[in-house]
Amino acid sequence: MAKGCLIVCDGNNGAGKSSVIRTITEHLESQHHQVVVTREPGGTRIGEKIREVVLDPETPELCDTTELLLFAAARAQHLKEKIIPAIDAGKVVICDRFTPATIAFQHYGRGIALDLVQSINSFALEGFVPDLNIILDVDPEVGMRRVASRGEGLDRMEMQKREFLARARDGFLRQAEESPDTFVVIDASQSFEAVSSQVLSVVDALLAKLG
Template sequence: MNNGIMIVLDGSNGAGKSTVIKAVKEYIESRQLEVVMTREPGGTPIGEKLRNIILSKEHPEMDDLTELMLFGAGRAQHLAEKIYPALESGKVVLSDRFDSATISFQHFARGIDRELVDKINNLALNGFSPTLTIILDLDPRIGLDRVRSRGEGLDRLEDQDLLFLDRARNGYLRQAEEFPNKFYVIDASQSLEKVISEAILAVEQLL
């Protein structure tokens, strides 16, 4: 593999992303490939500062357009500072969320016009697209129960009504239907072992 690839794990809160992404990382490294782990919002010092602003419950007054542009700004920095250099050196970038989350949450859930969301996304991406996005699909009700059972707090986007989270979930599934070659959907209501197995199988087909 001369050029690097980027794999994104995204989907419902409580679907097991953190555990699955660690298992995928271990699998990729077993193939003697170097992995760069990252996340959105975040991934860089600037991005992590933006993450704190975007997800903090201290900012309930944040305008939807402000939120969208902060995601775009963080993504532009993420690509320039971390993702592009890793790919150019032949590494595998493994990200917890990326551009599909913006479409799901800001367009489908928030209701911001898709054309505007795409413009901000495309400005940040500048033609770039992840190699594969794995969606861990789960009913938000089950996901929130899992999050609460672990004693974890909810961030500003997680702490929305179920209708909002249902719309975001539908957004992921709609994107997968629209771009079947770029997305792989896994039923995250299955056992964690089964979810991990399916995720590794999807990645194996790329390597």
């Protein structure tokens, strides 16, 4: 590949993004692609500091507007410092969460006006668009049971009420309906083998199209 691409894995908490990303990475590396795995918020030194703030359960006073702006700030840094240079170098970037999460959580979940969320996103992205958004879809109740089974503490977003998570799920699905060319929804309640097979098929199709 003369130029790389960005593959986003997004969706509900507990949908299995981390496991799917590992599977995609191993698959692509076996085909001799150079792969960069990253996450949002995060991916850079500055982004990881922002992540500490927005996901810290000890910052309940963080208002919705500040949350939105912090996610956008982390994304702007992430793009300039890490994602775009990697794509320009011909690498496949796999990102755990990206713009679909901002639309789902901040608009559908928080209720911030869509045009405002999109405007702030556009300012951070400067015209950049991911090549593929894989949405791993699972009922929030199932997802949160999976999260709880890890035995780790919940972050600030995972501590939101089930109604919030249900609205966010609807947001992911609505985006996929509106942008079928760049979004694919995978039923994450299936066996991991079934999920992996479908995801890899979609990834292979993308890379074949890109040449």
